[in-house]
Amino acid sequence: RxxxxxxxxxxxxxxxxxxxxxxxxxxxxxxxxxxxxxxxxxQFESVYSLYKDSSQVEAINRNAGVAPVEVDAEVFTLIARAKALSEESGGAFDITVAPLSLLWDITGKNPRVPAQGEIDQALALVDYRDILLDEERGTVMLRRPGQKLDLGAxxxxxxxxxxxxxxxxxxxxxxxxxxxxxxxxxxxxxxxxxxxxxxxxxxxxxxxxxxxxxxxxxxxxxxxxxxxxxxxxxxxxxxxxxxxxxxxxxxxxxxxxxxxxxxxxxxxxxxxxxxxxxxxxxxxxxxxxxxxxxxxxxxxxxxxxxxxxxxxxxxxxxxxxxx
Ligand code: ADP
Ligand code: MG
Ligand code: MG
Known part of the structure; x- marks a missing residue:
């Protein structure tokens, strides 16, 4: 038995x-x-999704260039970790890639090859150094409007x-x-x-x-x-x-x-x-x-x-x- x-x-x-x-x-x-x-x-999905309005990552993205967003300790830790790994990889891995991934939409419903001008615009927003972490307050902010996190990788x-x-x-x-x-x-x-x-x-x-x-x-x-x-x-x-x-x-x-x-x-x-x-x-x-x-x-x-x-x-x- x-x-x-x-x-x-x-x-x-x-x-x-x-x-x-x-x-x-x-x-x-x-x-x-x-x-x-x-x-x-x-529960994890509801906190981290790039697409759910209620998610904490979405809140950080919505408040890019506007205000720091207080997040759960676990979310803070993962974003801090991802930023460190972005740094270590010399930016080959970069969780601020969202303006590019949303523009190309390869895994979404309307994938397309954007014009070079659009790519340049999106690319200018991709930079993990613009992830501002305040450990004491437990807040995350993206420095510039239009910047976005994508934790997909x-x-x-x-x-x-x-x-x-x-x-x-x-x-x-x-x-x-x-x-x-x-x-x-x-x-x-x-x-x-x-x-x-x-x-x-x-x-x-x-x-x-x-x-x-x-x-x-x-x-x-x-x-x-x-x-x-x-x-x-x-x-x-x-x-x-x-x-x-x-x-x-x-x-x-x-x-x-x-x-x-x-x-x-x-x-x-x-x-x-x-x-x-x-x-x-x-x-x-x-x-x-x-x-x-x-x-x-x-x-x-x-x-x-x-x-x-x-x-x-x-x-x-x-x-x-x-x-
Ligand atoms: P999969 O999603 O198939 O497991 P990955 O773990 O390599 O593959 O993640 C790819 C996803 O991560 C993409 O769909 C996109 O959302 C995001 N992404 C694409 N390029 C990068 C990059 N250079 N750095 C960080 N994230 C990326
Ligand atoms: Mg990956
Ligand atoms: Mg993966």
Missing amino acids: WYEERRASSSSTNFLMNTFVSQTVYGPHREEAVAAVVERLR IAKGYACAVAGQVYRQQGVESAVLSIGGNVYTVGHQPGGKPFDIGVSAPVKDRTELLGTLHADGMVISTSGAYERYFEVDGRRYHHIFDPATGWPAQSDLLSVTVISQDGALADAMSTALFVEGLDGIKENLDREEFSLLAVDATGAVYLSDNIRDDFVLTDENYHLADA
């Missing part, structure tokens, strides 16, 4: 944070845990860690969660084996996997140009922008996967390194805080040494780059 109870699982898929959230939770507390995570992510990975807290509170020892492709595992499979996490091949609608990864207790975030894009005249425009140009990043990479216990870091770095390209990957393969799996335009797969034994390449269209 006890053994069966440990192996039993509950699964759910919900549309939250503008994306699909799926969970499989094992063990005695599974049903309460699934419901508690859905509830927590709903960090919120889903961060939300994985938020869900992780809920699982811990619920006593869950084994679970897999995906928030829009940001995958988080708690513990390992009930039988004791690690979870096999599928890493997608960087091709749209491809059901095959690039390979499988073992990364218990980690958040696994992937950024790439292959999934969210639109095409005009045979040219592809994807949703990750180069804040230096205002255009979709002309990366020499197909995808970047970052593996870390720190979900915000995994998500932000996957976006930053996609923009930075292969040179950035080579410089960051040996970092302590995260591991990397990146695919370049020739199909070579770059891996951090410390995950070499945890990854199995299964798609013969790709090959491992020399160590």
